[in-house]
Each structure stands twice: as structure tokens, then as C-alpha cells.
Amino acid sequence: MSQPPVYVLGAGFAGLAAAAELAALGVPATVLEAQATVGGLATSYERDGVHFDLGAHFVTNRLATALGVMDQCETLDRYGEAVWLDGRSAAYPFGLMGRPRFSASALAGRLRTARPASTAADSFRATYGDALAREVANPLVESWSGRPADELAPSVVDKIPGGLVATVALTAARRLTRRPVAIGYCNEAPQSMNVWHVYPRRGLGVFTDALAGRVESIRFETPIECIHVEHDRVVGVRIHGTDHPASGVISTLPAPTLARVLDHPVIAPLAHLRYRPMVFAMLHVRGRGLLPEPVTWFPDPALPFFRVTETAMAMPWIAPPDETLLTVDFGAAIGDAIWTASDSELAARAFSGLRDLIPDLSGRHLATHVTRTPIAYPVFALETEDARLAISRHGIEGLVSAGRNAEFGHYLMEDVYWRTLRSTRALARYVAG
Amino acid sequence: MVNQPVSVRRLVTEPAACCVCGSRDSEPVGAGPDFEYRTSPDSFLAVRCQHCDVVYLDRRPIAAEFARIYPDHYHAFAFTEDRFGVVYSVRRRLEARRLLRTFRDLPPAARVIDVGCGDGFHLDLLQEFGPPGWLLEGVDLDDRAIAAARRRGLLVHRGRVEELDLPPDSFDAAILIQTIEHLADPLVVLRAVRRILRPGGSLLLVTDNTDSLDFALAKRRHWGGYHFPRHWYLFNPTSLAKLAAAADLEIASLDTMMSPVNWVYSARNALQDWGAPNRVVDRLSLESPVALALGTIWDTGHQLAGRGALLRATLRRPR
Numbered sequence: 001m002s003q004p005p006v007y008v009l010g011a012g013f014a015g016l017a018a019a020a021e022l023a024a025l026g027v028p029a030t031v032l033e034a035q036a037t038v039g040g041l042a043t044s045y046e047r048d049g050v051h052f053d054l055g056a057h058f059v060t061n062r063l064a065t066a067l068g069v070m071d072q073c074e075t076l077d078r079y080g081e082a083v084w085l086d087g088r089s090a091a092y093p094f095g096l097m098g099r100p101r102f103s104a105s106a107l108a109g110r111l112r113t114a115r116p117a118s119t120a121a122d123s124f125r126a127t128y129g130d131a132l133a134r135e136v137a138n139p140l141v142e143s144w145s146g147r148p149a150d151e152l153a154p155s156v157v158d159k160i161p162g163g164l165v166a167t168v169a170l171t172a173a174r175r176l177t178r179r180p181v182a183i184g185y186c187n188e189a190p191q192s193m194n195v196w197h198v199y200p201r202r203g204l205g206v207f208t209d210a211l212a213g214r215v216e217s218i219r220f221e222t223p224i225e226c227i228h229v230e231h232d233r234v235v236g237v238r239i240h241g242t243d244h245p246a247s248g249v250i251s252t253l254p255a256p257t258l259a260r261v262l263d264h265p266v267i268a269p270l271a272h273l274r275y276r277p278m279v280f281a282m283l284h285v286r287g288r289g290l291l292p293e294p295v296t297w298f299p300d301p302a303l304p305f306f307r308v309t310e311t312a313m314a315m316p317w318i319a320p321p322d323e324t325l326l327t328v329d330f331g332a333a334i335g336d337a338i339w340t341a342s343d344s345e346l347a348a349r350a351f352s353g354l355r356d357l358i359p360d361l362s363g364r365h366l367a368t369h370v371t372r373t374p375i376a377y378p379v380f381a382l383e384t385e386d387a388r389l390a391i392s393r394h395g396i397e398g399l400v401s402a403g404r405n406a407e408f409g410h411y412l413m414e415d416v417y418w419r420t421l422r423s424t425r426a427l428a429r430y431v432a433g
Numbered sequence: 434m435v436n437q438p439v440s441v442r443r444l445v446t447e448p449a450a451c452c453v454c455g456s457r458d459s460e461p462v463g464a465g466p467d468f469e470y471r472t473s474p475d476s477f478l479a480v481r482c483q484h485c486d487v488v489y490l491d492r493r494p495i496a497a498e499f500a501r502i503y504p505d506h507y508h509a510f511a512f513t514e515d516r517f518g519v520v521y522s523v524r525r526r527l528e529a530r531r532l533l534r535t536f537r538d539l540p541p542a543a544r545v546i547d548v549g550c551g552d553g554f555h556l557d558l559l560q561e562f563g564p565p566g567w568l569l570e571g572v573d574l575d576d577r578a579i580a581a582a583r584r585r586g587l588l589v590h591r592g593r594v595e596e597l598d599l600p601p602d603s604f605d606a607a608i609l610i611q612t613i614e615h616l617a618d619p620l621v622v623l624r625a626v627r628r629i630l631r632p633g634g635s636l637l638l639v640t641d642n643t644d645s646l647d648f649a650l651a652k653r654r655h656w657g658g659y660h661f662p663r664h665w666y667l668f669n670p671t672s673l674a675k676l677a678a679a680a681d682l683e684i685a686s687l688d689t690m691m692s693p694v695n696w697v698y699s700a701r702n703a704l705q706d707w708g709a710p711n712r713v714v715d716r717l718s719l720e721s722p723v724a725l726a727l728g729t730i731w732d733t734g735h736q737l738a739g740r741g742a743l744l745r746a747t748l749r750r751p752r
Binding site for chain 1: 456457458460475476477478491
């Protein structure tokens with residue numbers, strides 16, 4: 001009797017990466033996708049000559065190589081981040097550290113005896129010092145997550161990698177190689193002067209299409225109804241009302257959704273995990289280089305948004321010459337004033353919040369495109385920390401939860417890829433016995 | 434080579450696995466394009482097996498792409514005196530001395546086979562400098578290489594050693610010099626070589642060394658030994674010993690050997706990649722005696738410390 005397949009839930013980036021790896025390993029697998037197309041959050045579209053991705057992602061030449069699409073990618077013109085503070089911009093990290101009160105408080109923070117941080121606020125204080133924590137880190141994490149920093153778990157800080165020495169060396173490497181070397185964008189594989197930011201010319205759909213080409217079987221419009229577990233072991237799935245035997249399941253469902261289709265006491269707490277909904281207002285405007293850096297952070301609690309990204313500064317090919325795209329990230333709650341705001345209200349809030357930085361923004365405005373995402377960023381709330389840890393420690397044989405939302409982590413795309421390969425290979429070993 | 438246009442069509446690739454344990458439990462090491470021959474617009478990923486330490490290409494061109502990744506001017510087909518001049522004659526003398534030292538104990542009528550003989554460079558050395566009674570044969574896949582070797586008067590079998598009907602227990606010695614890294618399945622080939630060796634017969638194996646300083650420095654992208662996308666499996670002493678054990682071959686000796694080639698190419702690839710002017714990049718080539726001389730002096734120091742650029746193993750079929 002032939003072995004039943006492994007079912008991969010979701011044909012987004014993580015699901016397709018998992019299924020492609022199963023194919024490479026010779027493990028029979030079927031991808032179940034609720035929608036009619038591949039891509040999930042990594043989908044691209046074009047409007048008015050501007051390429052949009054449902055979410056812009058950080059992508060390196062190493063990831064593009066692993067996917068076999070480096071020939072369809074361009075190196076970013078530049079990449080950098082800045083913080084807009086007191087009406088001035090400071091480049092991250094050296095511009096910030098150049099402000100004496102931040103460097104002094106960071107130094108003082110380092111000199112204090114370290115004790116284990118119990119909240120994100122503690123952790124920021126220990127890592128960055130009081131001033132930087134209070135004026136930058138806390139406000140940003142609060143508008144990002146919608147919760148005060150002392151109600152968040154310190155694990156939120158784990159996602160910010162890189163020491164000072166590595167950062168200095170990699171910054172120097174940007175000059176030597178004339179490439180936007182990635183600094184702090186890979187945790188799962190080593191940083192080096194030979195890993196830099198690239199982006200597909202036609203958008204991220206290139207990645208998921210490449211992966212889909214390596215996958216043997218995808219069933220569209222086939223949502224998972226139930227995952228059957230017996231004696232702590234995955235035995236089957238139910239789709240379209242019919243049960244099918246399964247050797248294993250790789251779920252890329254958001255963690256709380258997994259708890260809805262898998263009835264098991266260790267999975268049940270996942271239902272309490274919450275994501276911060278986001279509203280992304282993409283302003284198509286005249287001009288280029290309107291921000292100090294392609295990604296600019298706004299740690300001002302009075303503002304309704306916390307980050308603005310000008311992708312065309314880094315990737316000039318995504319918009320016509322002398323036009324650009326500002327993506328303004330508003331934290332929201334389902335049904336609140338931001339979530340229900342019209343496109344023009346959101347644009348007006350952006351114009352007003354950005355008036356010191358780009359005084360004539362409303363005069364440059366061409367169009368606004370708005371994306372509302374109920375599941376944007378995981379909220380590392382203290383009270384759900386145990387539930388979050390259950391995702392990787394559930395102990396159910398043949399079950400893997402892989403991908404950004406399924407792992408409930410703020411993982412960047414390359415890290416999602418290597419993590420997914422690792423857990424997929426572990427599942428393949430289990431299936432092989 | 435710098436000015437050659439990059440071919441636009443992507444290569445068709447397939448996934449690979451560790452040649453010793455068969456798993457894909459690996460971590461990424463480096464990524465880069467075909468720096469030297471620019472045979473495709475692709476970039477290739479080198480990964481390291483977490484169990485065996487073998488470094489391999491995660492995805493590699495399928496067999497149907499061979500004619501593209503080994504173009505006509507590939508050096509194994511075109512390493513000639515008129516193109517490489519003094520480098521050619523120096524290399525011949527050096528390699529002849531090394532080979533004859535390794536095979537000094539062979540009987541006067543020894544039968545020797547070179548697996549992956551290319552244009553017959555090494556067999557030709559044995560023919561010229563070795564005892565007249567040795568019976569020399571080669572195996573290769575490529576018609577261009579075979580034609581070149583036959584022009585030298587050598588007996589060459591066309592095909593794969595594991596598929597050819599060569600007589601078992603019949604060869605006194607086999608050589609795989611800078612061949613194993615090109616193979617799709619090194620373990621199958623070593624087992625096939627073991628079968629045709631007589632008991633006690635020896636196999637001289639030379640390949641790039643990943644336990645070297647140039648690998649440590651350039652492994653993320655520019656290492657000459659990657660030779661993207663033509664080197665599929667790369668070893669250090671540990672992983673080579675595992676491969677030998679899996680093929681049931683004993684290790685008679687395992688040490689390193691000086692070679693300037695990977696240093697020269699690592700430096701060349703980096704400079705070219707970072708946009709150095711062609712006149713600088715062109716100084717670093719296998720056709721440049723100065724670059725090779727400097728690389729030789731430099732790597733000799735590493736070899737004396739046991740970390741030369743090449744691994745050299747003498748493996749033996751158990752008696």
C-alpha cells in the first residue's frame with residue numbers, strides 16, 4: 001500500500017516552499033489552498049504603471065538564488081532606515097547613536113547589571129538605554145502592536161539582530177561592494193558582505209510562481225475543514241466533507257486558525273493569539289526621494305501611523321520616472337476609526353502627519369490605494385506567551401506549523417524560507433520513519 | 434572572459450542531496466553566478482550537509498545542460514601549450530613528479546585507469562615519464578575531451594565508469610584528479626572504481642579542499658573552488674573520509690597539496706564582482722605566470738601548515 005500524502009495547508013510563500021522541498025525529498029504531498037490562486041500574502045499586481053506587492057518584503061540575493069530566480073531580480077539602488085524625531089531625521093543606527101542623550105543612556109544601560117527582562121519595556125531599557133527606549137523603541141512597538149510595551153513579552157526584541165561590530169563592518173562593506181548589504185535582515189543564515197537586498201522586477205509573484213513550478217499537486221478552492229489526530233499523531237484531513245488519510249500536515253494557517261481545525265488540548269490555547277490589524281495606505285505621488293531613507297519610522301504617539309516606506313527610492317523600476325509610492329502603515333483595530341476610514345481620510349491623515357517632512361505632499365498626490373489586513377503583525381502579549389511557545393512545542397507527531405503567521409513570529413521572508421525548510425525536512429524524516 | 438556576454442536563458446536545474454548520507458539536511462554557505470564562463474544568467478547556492486560536512490550545489494543543472502555549462506573553450510578541453518605557454522610546461526613537470534611519486538610502487542606492467550581523464554593530460558604524463566610497460570586507459574563522457582585524448586594516442590572509454598562493462602578486479606591503480614567534484618554521484622563512482630580495482634589496488638584522488646583559508650575567506654560567494662555551476666560536491670578531510678568509508682575504501686594517506694588556482698580565482702571573482710577595471714581583473718588568470726607564481730608561494734605556506742588548497746587522498750581497496 002502506498003503511503004498517504006503529506007498535506008500542506010496554504011499555497012503562500014511558506015506553503016509552497018514546504019511543498020517544493022517535499023518534492024525535492026521525494027515525499028508525496030498535496031497543497032490545499034482555500035483561494036483560487038497561489039501567493040497568499042506574497043502576491044503582486046500592477047495599477048497605473050506602478051507595481052504593488054500585497055506586502056513589500058525583505059529579500060536577499062541568497063533567497064533569490066535558492067529559488068532560482070536571481071536573473072529576474074535587481075539589486076536595490078540603496079537601502080536604509082531613518083527615524084523621524086523632533087522634526088529631524090536620524091539614520092539608523094549611527095545617526096541615532098550620534099545624538100548624545102541616546103548614546104549616553106545606551107552606555108548607561110549597558111553598564112547596569114543585567115537581570116532577566118520580564119517585559120519588552122524592560123528589555124528595551126536594557127538593550128538601548130532609557131532615552132532610546134522611551135523616545136523610540138517603546139512608542140514604535142506600541143503603535144505597531146496596539147499594546148503598552150510593559151504588556152508585551154521581551155521576546156519581541158529577539159527579532160532585532162546584529163551587534164555593533166557586525167553593523168560597522170557590514171556598513172563598510174556597502175562601500176566596498178557598492179551594494180546594499182543586508183544588515184540585520186537574516187537571523188537564520190549568516191550575514192555577510194555577500195548578502196544584499198534585491199527585489200524581483202515584476203514583484204514577489206515571481207517567487208511564488210517559481211516555487212509553484214516545483215510543486216507536484218495543488219488543489220485550489222479547497223479549504224481545510226479538520227485535521228484528525230489520534231494518539232498525538234496526525235492521521236488525516238477532511239476536505240469538502242470527506243476524510244483522507246495523511247502522513248503529516250504542514251500548516252501555514254495563522255496560529256489561531258489552526259486551533260479551529262485541530263481539536264487538541266495543546267493546540268487549543270493558540271486560539272488566544274492575536275494579530276494587530278493594519279491599514280496600508282499607498283500614496284501614489286509625484287517626485288522621488290521624498291523620505292530621508294526608503295524606510296522611515298515615526299515614533300510619535302500623536303501620529304496615527306508609525307512607518308512610511310518609499311519603495312521606489314530603493315527600487316526605481318516599480319514606478320514611472322519622477323513618480324513614487326509612499327506606503328503609510330497605520331495600526332488599527334477591526335472597526336475602529338482607522339479601519340473604517342475612507343481612502344481620502346487616510347490620505348488626509350498622512351498629509352497632515354507628514355507636513356513637516358514633505359510640506360507639499362497633497363499637491364503631489366495622484367492616487368491612493370488602501371489595503372486592510374486583519375492579520376498583519378503578531379502581538380507578543382505577555383498573557384499569550386505560553387500559547388505562542390506551544391506552536392513549536394506541541395508534541396503532536398506529523399504536525400508542523402510553518403510560516404510567518406503560523407509560527408506567530410515577525411519573521412522576514414528569508415528567515416521564513418530557511419525555517420520552513422528545516423521543519424519540512426524534520427517532517428520528512430518523521431514520515432520516512 | 435570578462436567581456437563575454439551573459440547567456441540569457443536560464444538553466445534547467447534539479448535538486449541534489451548529500452552524496453554520502455543522501456539527506457538534504459543542510460545550511461546555506463554561499464551563492465554566486467558562473468563567474469568564469471558566464472554560461473547562464475543564474476546564481477547558484479552552495480550548502481553544507483549538517484551530518485557529513487559535504488558542501489554541495491543545492492540545485493544543479495540537469496544532464497541535458499552539459500554542453501552549455503562546459504563550453505568549447507572550457508579549460509579541460511583547451512589547456513594547450515600555445516594558449517597557456519610557460520604555465521603549461523611548468524604544470525606538466527610538477528604534476529609528472531607528483532604522479533610518479535604516488536605510483537612508485539606499481540609493478541612494471543601495471544594497469545592504470547584515469548576516471549574523468551578529460552583531454553588525457555595526466556595519462557599523457559604517465560605515458561611520457563612513466564615506465565614503458567604500464568597499460569594506460571581513460572574514461573570520460575565528453576566527446577570533445579575524448580577526441581583530444583585520442584589525439585595523444587590514448588585508449589579512452591566513452592561513458593560512465595559505473596555503466597561501462599570494465600573487468601572487475603583488474604586495475605592496479607585508478608586516478609580521479611579534479612574529477613569527483615564534477616560528478617552527480619561520487620559514491621556510486623567510487624564503488625564502481627572499487628569494483629574494477631584489484632584487491633589492494635589504490636586510487637589517487639585529488640579535489641578542492643574546503644578546509645582551507647581561501648574557502649573560509651571566500652565561501653560566501655567568490656571561492657574559486659565553487660566553479661559555479663560545475664563543481665557539485667566539495668570535501669574536507671572529514672567528509673572525504675566519510676565518503677571513502679561509505680564506498681568501503683581504506684585511507685592509505687590523506688593530506689593537502691599546494692595549488693594557486695583557487696586563490697587566483699577567488700581574488701579574480703571578487704574583483705570582477707565588485708566592478709574592478711578589466712585590466713586589473715585580467716592580471717588574475719590561469720594564463721598569468723605572475724599571478725600563479727604568487728599564488729604558489731602563498732599556498733605553499735598553507736600546505737606546510739596542512740591546509741593546502743587541494744586535498745590528496747590515496748584510497749585502497751581492502752585486500
